[in-house]
Amino acid sequence: MKRPKKSKFDSRPTIDRLVALRPRVAAFLLDWASWGYIAYGVMYLLNKYWYLRYVNFYGRLTLPTWGWPIVILATLELTLLSHAFAQTIGLSLFGLRLLGPDLRRIPFSQRLKRYGALHAFLLAQPIAPFLRRPIGELLHDGNPTGRMHLVAKVKDDMPPEPPEKVWLTYRGLFLTGLLGLTFWLGWKITTINLGMLVERIGKSGHIWNDLFTPHFTYLTNFVNERGHLYSITYHMMETIFMAFFATVTGAIVAFPLSFLGARNIMGFNKFGWLIYSIMRLLFNVFRSIESILMAVLFAVWVGFGNPFAGAMALFFHTIAALGKLYSEQVEGIDPGPLEAIATTGARRWQVVVYGVIPQIIPSYLAFTLYRWDINIRMATIIALVGGGGIGTLLFYFKNEVGRLEDAWNQVGAIIVSIVVVVWLLDYISARVREKIG
């Protein structure tokens, strides 16, 4: 049997090589992406100011068919250039340093060679599968790590980089440029126009006037044309209880779930890890869906304007948000007492009851109260999508603008009541949290 010829330079299996290559590829792609972002930003701004011809009627950036490959190649070239000559952001972010095989700073002439080598490396990629030796070795120039290995993973025994003024390095300048570009693009894309604020102040003047002279006519009751009874007090109670219900039930459900989502409790075997991962995924997914989006669903389900819809939406979001916060608390506890209780021959859940719960109760209470604050504020606007509560009244009067003489004054009254109630409840919960903490 013919044995495959063993490479003299590197006998690591291919998978290992690929794994070792991973941070370098990631760094490369990141740097390429940032150059691409710069290219996009520059073209966008050119479009805004000089109306270049490769911008279509809607202000979108278009390029002729040959333009795109050119942009891609140009950014690629810039990436290669920066990768050969500078410690780029991508390299820094993935813990790589541009060093020679002797772990020294690379002189300019060698960097130039490296620039060429990078080209050869990329150009050779299409034929790489047909080569017997890895391309890195083909570029080998007398040192065992090969030219393609001039980027090194940062280790403890490396010579430290001399301290530099970070704003004078390539990295610092590039980062500053990126931030500047982003700020400029943000300004343009969100069409910020400070002049407009001043210009139009007169047009909204009467609204401000009305808002600040609130009419509390419907503080206790009000019947609309369909015969529905409304009042600020009633809807405020609805709001407070909606938030209260969602917080209490959400906390009760999140409490046991938080142990399932804590690494130090569940990390005892593979099965535990599985449950932990699922719980964390669920928390993250449900937390990222804002409660107002969930309210849309529940409003359709149980009826538009029904506070039950808002309560359900807040309930689900509370479970996810508190579950995450709680389980992070569980992960942050002192492991010593758990060890001590396990030593007595206690069961796993007894360790939780005697070792974990006493440690987390204060922060659980604080987080629950904090969540109650958030839920109150959320409950005031959840009516925007039919979730019920004080918002129902707010948006009712806002829509009456033009038909009702004092609509803005009514809105003002509702806003004032919201501010008073939210401030009061915030204050109380802050005081309680102080006491606990």
Add this chain to the structure above:
Amino acid sequence: MDELIRVEHLTKVYERGEVLALNDISFTVKRGEFLVLIGLSGSGKSTLLRCINRLIEPTSGKILFDGLDVTGASARQLRQLRRRMAMIFQQFNLVKRSSVLTNVLSGRLGYVRPAASAIHRFPKEDIESAIANLERVGIPEQAYKRADELSGGQQQRVGIARALMQTPDLLMADEPVSALDPATAHSVMQYLELMNREDGVTVIASLHFLSLARRYGTRILALKDGEIVFEGLPAEIDKEKFKEIYGEEAEEVEVR
């Protein structure tokens, strides 16, 4: 005197960092002994103690406790074995926000009916013996205080009371007095000695100070880089042995 613990070829490798913490260690502990482990920080004392009750899973080797296999025990068997080996810790490891009494009672968790313990109910005789044990370590008046209101020495005594609740055959003490001042250290060590002499509890304690080891130990086991470098009576440790265990530059410090 028959043997209580037999450790055979115990090896522990920490996978992260690939550290060889214990390297093929074998020894036996007889019933009623006061065995002191000495050695530098990182020599494997804590790892050894935690392997005996499997707070840390040994990589290989065998541990027999009173003739029962610890290393091969199922979760249920391990719980029953752990009831008989109590442990006290350098950082006391009390649940700080719970009362002293609850901390002491948690020593009974392996014995009580689990359903009752879920709602913090303990049998009357357990509560009585908890108070009695607090009296034994001299702090009965602290029973209803929160554990973190106590001083370090008092906390360690609560730890001892918790261990006493297990009515153990073996008491392991992982640097029990390292966080205490010399005077308190002696009083805590004396309680351990009392347990050893009066109750016949076998004690394995790791200590930093050789003077304490000499004063309290009936036998000494010295570890260095995960291996046993000395095993014998306290009096046998002379200057040379000391240098071998602690390195050339070490100077002996006395705790009185």
